[in-house]
Amino acid sequence: MFGGGVVSSNASELALELVEKANMPSCHTLMAAGVIGYNNPLNLGLLGMHGGYVTNKAVDDADVLIAIGTRFSDRVALDTNDFAKKATIIQIDIDLSEINKNVAVDHYVIGDVKAVLNALLPLIENRDRTEWLKALDEFKAVDYKPQDDDSQILPHQLIGAICDMTGEDTVVVTDVGQHQMFTTQYLALNEKKQLLTSGGLGTMGYGFPGAIGAQIGNQDVPVIMISGDGGM
Numbered sequence: 001m002f003g004g005g006v007v008s009s010n011a012s013e014l015a016l017e018l019v020e021k022a023n024m025p026s027c028h029t030l031m032a033a034g035v036i037g038y039n040n041p042l043n044l045g046l047l048g049m050h051g052g053y054v055t056n057k058a059v060d061d062a063d064v065l066i067a068i069g070t071r072f073s074d075r076v077a078l079d080t081n082d083f084a085k086k087a088t089i090i091q092i093d094i095d096l097s098e099i100n101k102n103v104a105v106d107h108y109v110i111g112d113v114k115a116v117l118n119a120l121l122p123l124i125e126n127r128d129r130t131e132w133l134k135a136l137d138e139f140k141a142v143d144y145k146p147q148d149d150d151s152q153i154l155p156h157q158l159i160g161a162i163c164d165m166t167g168e169d170t171v172v173v174t175d176v177g178q179h180q181m182f183t184t185q186y187l188a189l190n191e192k193k194q195l196l197t198s199g200g201l202g203t204m205g206y207g208f209p210g211a212i213g214a215q216i217g218n219q220d221v222p223v224i225m226i227s228g229d230g231g232m
Helices: 004-008 012-022 053-061 113-123 130-141 155-165 178-186 207-217
Strands: 026-028 043-046 064-068 088-093 107-110 171-174 194-196 223-226
Touching: 004 012, 004 113, 012 113, 026 053, 043 053, 043 178, 053 130, 088 113, 155 178, 155 223, 171 178, 171 207, 178 223, 194 207, 207 223
Parallel strands: 026 043, 064 088, 088 107, 171 194, 171 223
Antiparallel strands: none
């Protein structure tokens, strides 16, 4: 389970290496969207109240959960007493105050995510997880899949069209609201296409100045801002 700390530490490549070396499925919070490409079969997607059935089911049934750079917010761990109840939870975070704050964990490591993953990776062994991955495929088969509608523009169709028309270097900025969740759910993020959003701050009006700042900092790439009426 990856959170925004992975992005802050610039450790996305190491996160991908961890997942692939361990042959271990992963999920992410809102602030870690794009850490692992959406088309990677080991990426289950967004976790929590806005996430998919397969992602939440995987966490519910996991025997071990490694939570990296995440604080278990109320949008991720809706019932903190029942979150990943079957799992041995290992939390990696730079901030000691985040340990056992929202969800009680079994083990923890305090440190910068990049430094911890660099130390951890040599110890990781590849394991056969065929049965576990097969079970997750069965969950995926019954997960919600939005259907196209030629009579109207649905959110997944709009976001899909934006993905089709933009290159890998595109930066996408959202405001706060339902469009923010649609973007996070349906934006085809890879290691280069970046998503900027205010996350847990819930700051309406973030999108426009955020997009201006992103464009000033990335003058050679397109920046797209997706907003709602409240944000504007």
